[in-house]
Amino acid sequence: MYLLDNPLRPYAWGSVTAIADLLGREPSGSPEAELWIGAHPASPSVAMLPDGTRTPLDQLIAADSRAALGGAGSRSGDRLPFLLKVLAAESALSLQVHPSLEQAAAGYDAEEAAGVPVDAAHRNYKDRSHKPEMLFALTRFDALCGFRPLEESAAVFGFLAGLCEPGSEEAGLLGTVATDLGSGAPAALRNAFEALLSAGVGIVAAVEAAVAFPREIEPIDRDFAGYFTDAAATVAELGSQYPGDAGVLVALLLNRVSLQPGDVIHLPAGHIHAYLSGLAIEVMASSDNVLRGGLTSKHVDVPELLRTVIFEPLALPSVPAATNLLDQELYLPPYEEFQLQRIVVHHGGDPVPLAQNGPAVVLVVSGSVRLDSPKSDLSLERGQSGFLPDIEQPVLVHPVQGAGSPAVLFAVTCGTPSGTEGVRR
Template sequence: MDRLENAVRPYAWGSRTAIPALLGQEPSGEPQAELWMGAHPGAPSGVDRGAGGVSLDRLIAADPERELGAATVARFGAGLPFLFKVLAAGEPLSVQVHPDLARARAGFAAEEAAGVPLEARERNYKDANHKPEMLCALEEFTGVCGFRAPLSTVALLERLGVAGLRPVVDVLRAKPETEALREALTWVLTLDNPTVIELVGATRDALLRLAGESASPAEALMLHDYAVLADHYPADPGLLSALLLNHVVLRPGEAVYLGAGVPHAYFRGLGVELMANSDNVLRAGLTPKHIDVPELLRVVEFAATEPGVIRPRSVAAHPGEELYPAPIDEFRLSRYREGSWPLPTDTPQILLCTGGRVVLTDATGEELVLTPGQSCFIAAHSPAVTVTGEGEDAILFRATVSV
């Protein structure tokens, strides 16, 4: 059981208070967006194996089968297949989409062959991996996820009554779903800047008007969330892109899974995020970063979807474990709460405490105590571990793989 020292990423959209509050620290005054736990080379966690600190990626590279297990190495290779994060959104993140594995490999190879530096602004692919992900809310978390059904978007836009959005209404009403969604997003992303500024301003005003008239608190929240995007990015097509997507509100303990090609954006809240070990992002707005429209359109899955809020379910084979099911093997997210439970230890895993006090005890009697914001790595070769959540507020998230 190795306690982890984790890096905080200070992205501009990060909350200034949420991660410090979780860690029981005073805020620095700077945004603290993500707490990374894992072996991604961008910010690997540190561990102490007795002879001083070493990064988790180097520890794994020195003996992959010991740390990850033979089955994990055979299935996924000699690196940790997942990246675990605490994500604290104080402002909206970009509308974005992630590539599937084939597109990630092809895109990365093409940019490598073209000699595009990894840190170049115009670089799309930082690695050759896909990036499916799951986000589980620790507090109310809002955002957008997946395309709304075209006729539902038509109904919303007609209520807004913004004349400049009429071309989107006409396309969504007249064309088959895939074609309609593709044309609508393409139209939004290829507007000239003066038109974007005019439309975003008019749409913001219409959203606030409609929110004030709404008798539904859920609808008023959705409309207000959309309007806030214009306050942060008044000259950006992100608000117009987001209007094509489902608004989602996650309550604490609820999660959402995002597969390849699904456009999404996080607006505000605190959550844990588990993903394949990748940093590949294609953007469609709400960002000063590079937007590659042709590549984005190749990656997006143009199909209407329901957000599909996921709630944890008990696992008969693992007493005490509550699983967040997802159609992916590179990662597996679950949680433990009050009580004392045996923890499976045949795969690599990162454990994160987000509430109360959790005590880990291995077969030798060694103990490790975790409090909110603290985490540890358990290697596949480790002896059996017992998880004890002390009190009804104890929460421990478990990130591992399926093999």
């Protein structure tokens, strides 16, 4: 087992203090958006070897992939199939969608054949993997997740059209979108998405101004009064961060959710989303493929985006906690690449077995623990993380003697774990 040193991504939307506070260290003084724990070649963790040397985790795995990955290596091309992140959003991330496995492979190969550098700003596909993901909220976490029901969006856009100057271009656009959505036609959602995505800066700015200084209008539908309030708040919030960005209007097609600590959601390929604010553990297939649709200064490829988005309403894709016969707290999304385990160990209590299926990474967010396998031990304190090769199984998590409060850690391993027969949700 190996202690890890993990890279921080200093994106502008990140929090200056949230990740540092969680892990018990001093802030760097700059935005800290994502802590990556894994072996993605763009930012691999660094493993500490017994002789004191350091090596990137992807290179460590490649040196003996059978010992590191076990049977998971044959399914993942001898790559660690998952990536764990700590995500801290102080402001909104881009509206984005992730490709399917087939689309990612085809897109990557096409850009490679075209000679597009993998680090080029206009490159869409950084690797050949899809990127399903799951998010465990550590604080209140606000997000936009998938398209909401058409009748809700129709009411919202009709309301916004009524706030705009009668006969104006913005009132016409919003009114047309409301009418199309209200029709329920098969192409209505795609047509609305394209129309809003192409809205010019002037139109978006006019809607933002209308929301900031609304005129008195008659309620359109009292059944949707709460949605009107939320829509106005979303326009004001996102408009202050990305003034004139068409993504401000596109966002109103999406479900807005406020997750509470411990709530978990997953997002499959093709469903557009944006994280707005909060601190979370994020788990995903090991990929950096993102197609953006707004709320960003980065590359937006509209044709490729339209080929990727699934134009269907999405119910909140929550992931309930499950327990197995050993009372392990598990989160099992419908993906073979990963699952998440939250482990709490108490001073004086029994060790807790790790629900490991292949390789694993762990992150301690409170207290101290000792990981014990037939081959080695690894002690971890708050803020530290480790890589557990497949060959180390089985692993027990022991409380550190003399520690006061319970220790809490998160462990990610491959999906479809062994030993979960009789899972209860």
